[in-house]
Amino acid sequence: MRIVAIADTHGICPSLPEGDVLIHAGDGTMLGTLEEVKTLDDWFGSLDFEHIIYVPGNHDFSFEQSAILRNALVLHSMGIMIDGVKFWGSPYAPIFGAWAFMRSEGSLEYIWQMIPHDTDILITHGPPYGILDKTLDGRNVGSTTLRGWVDTFKPSVHLFGHIHEAFGMISLDKTFFGNVSSVDEYYQCVNRALVMNY
16 A cells, blocks of 8 residues: 655645555645635545545634535544555644644543554644654644553554644654655645655
8 A cells, every 4th residue: 555645735735646545634724714625625636546534634624613525535533444454533733822623631632542542544633742743943742642642552653744844754662653744834835745655
């Protein structure tokens, strides 16, 4: 299975390599309007992937209400199995201004408890604390309770975005982590998609 992973396109549609499964880890829009969602959905419909998985992000306000996608599967704290690989995705992240899907760590811990322990590929919009989550001013802003979950259950892969300037990949204690933000801190689409064979 060839997986292509991106996040934080913010309406920018990057040129993508070929693959079987496209994962978009949130913030496909700037303000989450229904018009932006339709543009995103139309773009997904133009792509040649067997499966497209979308996990909303903090800019995707209308996904908190009634937005739907025809051309991608939206994972809203739920999972799917594709060719024997177990994916699970959630849009939530620690409180960071008045954005969508922001929750306290106490609420987040409850959400992470829903993740099946045998998840292969975890997709969240926000990062776990201390892993590819550092802002320009040097603060780690990931979820501490999410970090506790991944440290305990060690999924093979954990993909996320949210913190544009922390784009990168790292392997720690049996888990491959990827901050796959497509744009930088200036919202310029400069980062290539992550491609992996799973």
